[in-house]
Amino acid sequence: MPELPEVETVVRDLRPLLVGRTVTAATVGGLKLRKPWWKAGEKTHLIGQSVVAIHRRGKHMRVELTGGGCLLVHLGMTGQFTVVPKAAPAATHTHFVFDLNDGHQLRYRDARRFGSVELLADGAAAAAVLNATLGPEPEDIDAEPFRATVRASKRTLKAILLDQTVVAGVGNIYADESLFRAKLHPETRGEKVPAAACDQLRIAIQDVIAKAIEGRGSTIRDYVGGSGLKGGYQHEFAVYGLTGEPCLRCATPINMVRVAGRSSHYCPTCQPK
């Protein structure tokens, strides 16, 4: 579910609720998430540590701790990472509860368990791994390398946008919305895209992501921000989930196809192949 704008919203919500707080207790559920929460050899004791900072990189969140370690969190499809009063009712599928010294709890909830929470001893190393593994943040995409990457690829634009090593943080919703804004068909091959259109696509991604952050992300079903609030950008969608609805630009019904294994929504008139 959560793509860059949703994760950014969670981080912004959590920052004032988390930084400076100390973890006084931790409850870990028995069910497995995508990655083991604690690896043998990671000598880290969470209890008694305080939160120094919280950062986002792509769709990943990193909670820095006073001991130099960190919590690395990915929301997968249905993850929720919130700070709530300790007395707040316990929701189903809550896999982690961290007590804070101010009467609140940091909770991780994830129905489908496609997400992950990892406690790592070396926070700086974790940050370095993310930087080495992920492409640039949308706002940091440089025109020239982006053009080169797209035009060197035989893959579809949809597959390229979903590739986290090309751009970090774009998922299915914002890939479709960006392609609509750039007037490019999701099945167009990168190598067929003129340089000027690559620039338009880059700008479209940046615009869409920025606007979605302003709207606090999109709630289709499960997503909530760090304080439990839903997003609002789902009301701004031009194509995502709007199959059969008239295109905002030309009134042609929006079409849906599967590209790169994902449902892809586009206007057949505005986004010709």
Place this chain on the structure above:
DNA sequence: CTGTAATCCTGCGAGC
């Protein structure tokens, strides 16, 4: 290289 399908899971809406 690229694409497709399967996999990890639960929940919900559509259709019968």
Place this chain on the structure above:
DNA sequence: TGCTCGCAGGATTACA
């Protein structure tokens, strides 16, 4: 009302 089916914001892996 109740059932089955397909699909869902992600990421990785195996295979053609």
